[in-house]
Amino acid sequence: MTAHHEAIRHTIAGASVRHLAETFGTPLYVYDAEMIRRRCRDLAAWDTVRFAQKACSNLAVLNLVRQEGVVVDAVSTGEIQRALAAGYTPHASRESKADGLPPVHPIVYTADIFDRDSLDAVARLGIHVNCGSSDMIEQLAERVPGANITLRVNPGFGHGHSQKTNTGGEGSKHGIWHEEIPEVLRRAEWAGLAVSGLHMHIGSGTDLAHLAEVAGALERVAIEIGRSLTMISAGGGLPVPYKPGEEHADLSGYFTLWDATRKRLEDRFSHRIRLEIEPGRYLTAEAGFLVTEVRAIKHQGSRKYVLVDAGFNTLARPVLYGSYHPMSLAPATDMRAEPEEVAVGGPLCESGDIFTQADGGFVATRALPRAAVGDFLVIEIAGAYGFVMASNYNSKPLPAEILVDGGQPRLVRARQTPDDLIRGETV
Numbered sequence: 001m002t003a004h005h006e007a008i009r010h011t012i013a014g015a016s017v018r019h020l021a022e023t024f025g026t027p028l029y030v031y032d033a034e035m036i037r038r039r040c041r042d043l044a045a046w047d048t049v050r051f052a053q054k055a056c057s058n059l060a061v062l063n064l065v066r067q068e069g070v071v072v073d074a075v076s077t078g079e080i081q082r083a084l085a086a087g088y089t090p091h092a093s094r095e096s097k098a099d100g101l102p103p104v105h106p107i108v109y110t111a112d113i114f115d116r117d118s119l120d121a122v123a124r125l126g127i128h129v130n131c132g133s134s135d136m137i138e139q140l141a142e143r144v145p146g147a148n149i150t151l152r153v154n155p156g157f158g159h160g161h162s163q164k165t166n167t168g169g170e171g172s173k174h175g176i177w178h179e180e181i182p183e184v185l186r187r188a189e190w191a192g193l194a195v196s197g198l199h200m201h202i203g204s205g206t207d208l209a210h211l212a213e214v215a216g217a218l219e220r221v222a223i224e225i226g227r228s229l230t231m232i233s234a235g236g237g238l239p240v241p242y243k244p245g246e247e248h249a250d251l252s253g254y255f256t257l258w259d260a261t262r263k264r265l266e267d268r269f270s271h272r273i274r275l276e277i278e279p280g281r282y283l284t285a286e287a288g289f290l291v292t293e294v295r296a297i298k299h300q301g302s303r304k305y306v307l308v309d310a311g312f313n314t315l316a317r318p319v320l321y322g323s324y325h326p327m328s329l330a331p332a333t334d335m336r337a338e339p340e341e342v343a344v345g346g347p348l349c350e351s352g353d354i355f356t357q358a359d360g361g362f363v364a365t366r367a368l369p370r371a372a373v374g375d376f377l378v379i380e381i382a383g384a385y386g387f388v389m390a391s392n393y394n395s396k397p398l399p400a401e402i403l404v405d406g407g408q409p410r411l412v413r414a415r416q417t418p419d420d421l422i423r424g425e426t427v
């Protein structure tokens with residue numbers, strides 16, 4: 001299925017864009033609950049789908065994926081707190097399942113360091129840890145003697161939609177270097193920790209050809225670790241189509257590859273192995289829409305700019321990575337001429353505050369239906385790494401978030417107020 005082109009859009013998940021904007025104000029993040037459910041169900045073949053909540057960690061979204069049987073990853077104390085507030089329990093129940101698979105950890109802390117508060121939190125709550133640096137082993141052992149851990153291994157290669165989202169190879173700080181496994185296993189044994197799982201995540205927004213290479217690398221490391229392994233994780237990185245003409249990836253082929261890897265390891269170790277996948281973007285990107293209002297239209301020489309009330313404080317991906325997001329217009333009136341090439345920017349006092357930019361910061365243009373002040377411009381596929389990367393730059397409040405389910409919008413995070421912006425400060 002190929003996706004989206006720049007167009008007119010009057011509704012999001014059955015709710016009127018105009019009504020949403022007028023009721024809740026703009027800029028506004030709107031999520032389509034049914035789309036998130038559909039994306040969870042696409043991955044039903046995997047034993048465990050673990051949502052990388054960094055992509056979209058609103059409590060209502062976490063609760064929604066929890067109801068779909070999806071568990072979570074947490075990279076900070078704050079994300080652990082979110083998972084608990086959304087109804088996840090800190091650790092697995094001990095009962096063994098008829099399928100012979102080990103219990104699922106509802107929350108896993110995956111990081112390259114423990115800051116002091118996250119070490120306190122995992123120790124106090126009994127949260128499972130996926131170690132991305134070997135120093136974490138002794139730090140955890142001191143607080144939780146005899147814990148089971150997972151190792152996040154950097155296989156020596158990686159790939160992402162941008163160099164900034166490539167998390168493998170020498171250019172990445174992430175994971176335990178693959179050649180250090182024997183040494184790390186000695187350290188774990190010395191510290192009295194058992195290595196029960198192996199995880200690799202080589203990057204975000206890559207393609208399946210690159211992701212597929214991970215299965216072979218993981219299998220080699222799994223054999224080095226040996227029979228203590230009961231879980232392997234393929235990590236995240238599943239792509240979604242952002243640009244016109246891009247397609248959804250072949251998920252069943254990808255699962256088959258990983259399932260075969262898992263089965264070979266099961267045969268070798270003579271016990272069951274749980275197979276996890278850890279998507280962030282895949283579950284929420286397409287479900288998210290950033291609704292903005294057109295506030296000014298101007299010509300700078302030959303170039304036309306449409307300026308909206310959201311900026312890179314609201315959606316940072318274009319300025320950070322040159323990311324492409326489809327856009328559509330909810331016009332105030334039906335009178336529309338042919339599409340025209342425009343640059344779309346925001347309110348910030350910074351030239352980089354442009355949504356239509358290429359990697360390297362070059363201002364690009366987009367063919368959009370002719371916009372007028374008061375129209376609403378919807379920036380699409382904004383549900384992953386959208387709100388969660390928003391900031392208060394230029395003392396702008398964080399936007400509100402809405403979940404639309406069955407055509408009904410519900411406010412799931414209130415817009416920040418001016419008071420929120422100065423809370424905790426003193427003169």
Ligand code: LLP
Pocket residue numbers: 052055110165167201203204205235236237238278279280281282317384385
């Ligand atoms: N697992 C680990 C250990 C990760 O570090 C990440 C993403 C994921 C899973 C989920 O990756 P996904 O399935 O979403 O590709 N801000 C960037 C993406 C940064 C990804 C960081 N780690 C962006 O807007 O594209």
